[in-house]
Amino acid sequence: MTVERQPNLKATDPEVYDLIQKQANYERTTLKMIASESYAIENVLEACGSILTNKYAEGYPGARYYEGNEFVDAIENLAIERGKALFGCEHMNVQPYSGSPANNAVYRALLNVGDKIMGVPVSDGGHLTHGWKVSFSGKDFVQIPYRPNQETGRLDMDEVREIARREQPKLIWAGMSAYPFKLDYAAFAEIAEEVGAYLVADIAHINALIIAGVHPDPVPYCDVVTSTAHKMLRGPRAGFIMSKIEDRYHEKYHPTSKWNLAKLIDRGVFPTLQGGPHMHAIAGMAAIFKYAQTDEFKSYGAQIVKNAQALCEELKALGRAIAGGGTETHLLLLDFRKEEFTGKDASQALAKCGIIANFNMVPGDQRSPSQTSGVRLGTSALTSVGMKEADMKKVAGWIDRVCANIGKIDEVAPQIRSEIAEFCGGFKFPGA
Ligand SMILES: *Cc1c(COP(=O)(O)O)cnc(C)c1O
Numbered sequence: 001m002t003v004e005r006q007p008n009l010k011a012t013d014p015e016v017y018d019l020i021q022k023q024a025n026y027e028r029t030t031l032k033m034i035a036s037e038s039y040a041i042e043n044v045l046e047a048c049g050s051i052l053t054n055k056y057a058e059g060y061p062g063a064r065y066y067e068g069n070e071f072v073d074a075i076e077n078l079a080i081e082r083g084k085a086l087f088g089c090e091h092m093n094v095q096p097y098s099g100s101p102a103n104n105a106v107y108r109a110l111l112n113v114g115d116k117i118m119g120v121p122v123s124d125g126g127h128l129t130h131g132w133k134v135s136f137s138g139k140d141f142v143q144i145p146y147r148p149n150q151e152t153g154r155l156d157m158d159e160v161r162e163i164a165r166r167e168q169p170k171l172i173w174a175g176m177s178a179y180p181f182k183l184d185y186a187a188f189a190e191i192a193e194e195v196g197a198y199l200v201a202d203i204a205h206i207n208a209l210i211i212a213g214v215h216p217d218p219v220p221y222c223d224v225v226t227s228t229a230h231k232m233l234r235g236p237r238a239g240f241i242m243s244k245i246e247d248r249y250h251e252k253y254h255p256t257s258k259w260n261l262a263k264l265i266d267r268g269v270f271p272t273l274q275g276g277p278h279m280h281a282i283a284g285m286a287a288i289f290k291y292a293q294t295d296e297f298k299s300y301g302a303q304i305v306k307n308a309q310a311l312c313e314e315l316k317a318l319g320r321a322i323a324g325g326g327t328e329t330h331l332l333l334l335d336f337r338k339e340e341f342t343g344k345d346a347s348q349a350l351a352k353c354g355i356i357a358n359f360n361m362v363p364g365d366q367r368s369p370s371q372t373s374g375v376r377l378g379t380s381a382l383t384s385v386g387m388k389e390a391d392m393k394k395v396a397g398w399i400d401r402v403c404a405n406i407g408k409i410d411e412v413a414p415q416i417r418s419e420i421a422e423f424c425g426g427f428k429f430p431g432a
Contacts, residue, residue, distance in 0.1 A: 035378025109268025212301025
């Protein structure tokens with residue numbers, strides 16, 4: 001039985017309605033293994049679909065540029081208070097429209113155009129906004145790259161230290177989009193301290209693991225921590241920024257400013273970068289920050305890693321190579337460097353069979369970024385619908401079958417696709 005969620009669209013705008021229904025049907029009959037995706041909880045969907053989308057509230061609670069803010073002030077304050085309790089941070093800003101604007105706000109808050117920053121290139125698992133050339137961050141700032149070791153797939157913190165000493169960046173990003181191992185924030189903090197750089201953790205991909213206590217917590221070590229509220233957190237499509245209150249580099253980098261770090265960050269978001277905050281998304285953030293404090297959410301966070309490890313072990317048992325040999329997080333990289341087919345061939349074949357993922361560079365990749373030798377697989381979405389280790393064994397079996405049949409995928413796809421659709425029928429998909 002499906003609940004009718006969009007009765008008005010259904011009645012008067014069947015074009016939009018039908019496309020939403022098709023996507024919903026697709027999502028409940030396929031395996032969502034894109035590592036950055038999961039399923040937003042029902043409370044988030046309701047908050048995001050509310051009348052709060054109407055309100056203009058430029059500014060911050062208690063200091064807006066528009067009237068009529070009694071209730072939206074209360075909503076934003078609630079999101080901030082819950083978020084601070086959840087992460088134990090000193091300051092939180094919940095207004096960034098998404099993860100990229102959150103990171104952009106940090107640049108605008110702390111740096112000048114032309115400054116040097118350290119980040120991991122996209123081709124090595126980093127994010128666009130950490131200084132990649134085609135992004136604003138690489139156009140306005142100078143990326144000093146550091147990357148995981150090409151053999152081990154892991155960051156070598158001695159190498160990171162060497163690069164930082166040599167280049168003296170003003171800011172160091174710690175956080176990636178395709179890195180299967182834990183980050184050592186204590187080591188990053190020592191390096192940042194030594195060279196006098198801001199340390200910014202970007203936890204968009206791993207926030208639920210931090211909440212669950214299965215990944216180190218960056219908050220005590222970093223000047224600033226940025227995140228998305230969607231991805232594995234299961235919240236609205238939005239971003240948020242946490243920071244310390246005091247700017248430890250006030251004398252060094254902002255001697256004439258009258259603002260502390262918290263105020264610099266707030267100013268970086270509004271008015272430097274954004275206008276009116278998305279109040280419906282902020283209400284969704286308040287909703288997910290409540291749910292994320294429950295034991296149920298913490299078990300979900302821990303289960304994500306157990307599932308990724310179970311998937312990884314089964315794939316290895318089936319003879320598939322995994323970059324770096326394993327995972328400590330929600331994601332793993334299938335390594336096709338020794339195969340005839342590319343990462344792109346594999347991701348397209350997987351999609352035909354109902355396994356939705358993305359092709360991705362792996363450490364030591366000789367193929368181009370548009371072909372690659374890897375596929376990135378994440379377990380957040382599957383875990384959010386209740387899948388466990390035994391289910392991962394089945395998923396690994398399908399992935400292996402697809403990889404073994406890339407050359408004749410159109411012959412085997414209908415059978416695998418229907419097995420997966422039937423399997424998915426046993427789980428409940430929020431909102432779909
Ligand atoms: C996804 C991601 C972001 C940006 O998020 P968007 O909401 O897509 O702009 C930032 N940093 C990292 C590490 C990410 O993986």
